[in-house]
Amino acid sequence: MKTKEALVIDLFAGPGGLGEGFSSVKDGNGHAFFKIGVSVEKEASAHKTLTTRAFYRKIKDSGIGLNSYNDYLLGNLTREELFSRFPLEAKEAQQETLYTPHALGDDNDDIHQRIEELVKAHGNKPRVVIGGPPCQAYSLAGRSRNAGIKDYKAEKDHRNFLYKEYLKVLSIAQPDVFVMENVRGILSAKIDGEIMFPRILKDLRAPGRVTKIATPRYKVFSLVVKAKDATNPVYDDPSDFLIKSENYGVPQARHRVILLGVRADLGGIPGTLIPFDHQSTVEQVLGELPKLRSGFSKRKDITKDWETTISKNATTINRLLKERFKQAGALDIKPLKKLARSASQPVEYPRQMPKHLIEWYRAEKPPCVLNHETRGHMESDFLRYAFSAAYTQLSDGTSPKARDFPDDLAPAHENWKSGAHADRFRTQAANKCSTTVTSHISKDGHYFIHYDPKQCRSLTVREAARLQTFPDNYLFEGNRTQQYVQVGNAVPPYLAQQIGRIVLELLT
Template sequence: MSKTIKIVDLFAGPGGLAEGFSSITKNNKRRYSIGLSIEKDESAHKTLLLRSFCRQFARNSLPKQYYDAISLNSIDEREVKIEELFRTYPKQYKVASEEALKFELGKDSEEILDSKIKSIVENDDEWVLIGGPPCQAYSMAGRSRVGGISSEDHRVYLYKEYLKVIAKHSPSVFVMENVKGLLSAKVEGASVFDMILEDLSAPYKIIKGTGVNNYRIYSLVKENVKEPKDYTINSEDYGVPQKRHRVILLGVREDIKVKPTVLKKHSPSINIEDVISDLPKIRSGLNRSFYRYEINQKGKSVRKYKKVKDSEVNWRTLMNSNLNELVKLNGFNGDDNFELNNSNYGTGGEYLEYLNQERKEIAHQSWYIDKQLKGVLNHKSRSHLTEDLKRYMFSTMFTDRYKKFPRMRDFKEYGNKLLPDHSSAESGNFADRFRVQKKGVPATTITSHISKDGHYFIHYDKTQVRSLTVREAARIQTFPDNYLFRGSRTMQYHQVGNAVPPYLAYQIGKIVLKILDV
């Protein structure tokens, strides 16, 4: 009989790694048991708690009350129903509340954490540590904003909280994820990546008074590592519909003599429309419109906006006006025109029924689709400035014609009125400020920046004129459709952008099983 392997998940976010590992089953029994998931963010923790609750039921056997709770459009009403759900199943909720821990590593009590981990592993010699220490300090974008990495930035050393757990509790295997920028990050001239590799190989040397276990560090994509980039996983090569490139380290305790295999590439790659084209079409919302400049008390010219009523009629009127204007620009012609009059899409919702729409097959059909779920979760569009919606429409038309999204120079070439009214618009620093997710290829990386404005994540369908919804981003990240993201919509986007793709984690989990199933 196959043993169930326990997992501790640090810096868990909304639970992408845990979802992948826990989805591996044999004879309908999960091969991994998530003993502890730790996350400091309140919204992500609520998402973790609900998903842990779901794992207490047999796979594909969630109670009807779960679907009743999540199939509501009001976030507040939904939260009330979820609390009722927890009270209806107190046993399952108790296990989930003990697993999903709201805790800040490096700040909250180490004694509490150590005690919890000890109670979970119970001297079990075979268990797995997973997680990804916060990566903002290592990201290229973060470093460019602050001019490099400061030795005073505590985030640089948060991996040592991960290291402490390895040193004190000696997992059989660990899986640690971080951004590609980690490979080139330096602090006071020293390579952060080299420092991390050395520390992870012999954690007891750093954390004094702990065990004596060394670890061998492996790449999941290269059998013979020759340079740091060999630890980078290009997710689009492994069935994930996005160009997400991340460093993932696999550590194996030195007493375990099994050499791990590497991930098998998927061919062909899965494109963005392969996983989101079946979702109900929705339009962008209307927010505000610029109407004049005013001089403020400091003598500076500032833009003033007025509220625009969001309605189907107003949206179609505005979009048709934009379309008529855009097709007359140099570079477009009548062939670029398209029909908007019969859209009647609506702006979606926290829950949106499919109604009579015919469900089409998508890639990874069995991975995403829950037949008990009669609609779509977290599928509501943003409201945008009317000026930005014109830029979105231009961007999708340009991408459709030239098979590449426009740069700022293209906006200027087609007419200065399209350029954003920012001092940096022509600086070259934000040349790809409006990025369309192109059909026929995997999406660009879904990052936490998607929570800001959506300009980098414009839907390829020029009739919808909007940025991606949370659910579309979640599909691109390979979260199953019944995975509910809790909190405000901004926080939902943030959770999705920070997560590890569960389908990638699923494949990694299978490699780990081969190490431990001996």
């Protein structure tokens, strides 16, 4: 027997990390419990990714649909051809993402109308709102950008109040549960001298007070700390809402605030996430992806030239490292030969990959590795990348700070050693979980250097997507820069699945 399925309203959906995790949750009968009714996203490439994924979910159970989707991934079919073969599913997928990118705040008529229709059609089955309103004032990067703007007033920047759009949707959809994700900065952000977090919590507990629409009240729970009094969950420390993804099977230190709102009259007490015994490492999840070389960004890109340059660099770096590490002489950092810049062969799953992640990545195995193409780098950065990767290997996973770089490799920043640039180049160590994959990865690869000096490069979109736990057949649309931004913005789907399970338990 099929249990009732829950309607999901996905706001600020990005490429759909949260939605993917929720969509993968099965009820006791093996049926998908959460059904995304609408995903709202304003950026065109992320919107395209969402639509492709929505389409895939609709055709994946049909053999013929899956073959066609795989043909699209292989480049044998255009997206238009794919959609035209399955017009019904394509239309449903496009409807799910409102046909075009939509911005909450600007396009509310369309968005709210669709949500009202869905809520009405869904009857009294459970409803869930998910998503995280971005906010300039919360993110440290946003704060420092704004500090440089003359006469900037945080209280006048509408982007600091997008969470009120979230409240409006809570008033319209009146969900049983909501899940709101945000960066850690939300805990300390101030506007007009006022710390915003207590006010945001207060507003989420009683959205109607802000929206002036009669709305149920909500209890807001942490997903990692049990409330002392579950009937009235209040927490001693705002950081009780912080989730450290690396403790939950994600090979990445990603710390995000995630709030679980439960309609006060629902009466249930949600569980908390169960920590894993071990953290997963970068090499465990990237080790078996096809090896690639970087490219020259400022000159003609020829494989032979790359090999010669990296070989020459290896001699310099071996000399520089010997001054520091006794064992440096034994380290082979000569470039791998005949590497390509992109790969599309079938994916291998190594034995060292933790079982939970093999099952997760390959549950829907693609016919070839997707979005796995390297960037070009400045020739002067090749030396720094190789040095950083080799140093990290020799120091058992500690990436060198600016002060650890030899003077010969220092970039021409006046205050390179002052501390401001301490982490300008960061290798993602093979034997640890990665640092947070942020959308900054789209700008340059300096914080996301591959641990293998023989490839001398930054991570590809697919590698970043693996660290974010996107399944291997999740296709990121748009150009490469846009793909990096999408991956960096997402909630790790594997974490989202665990949150989805807690919500399922609560609702059934």
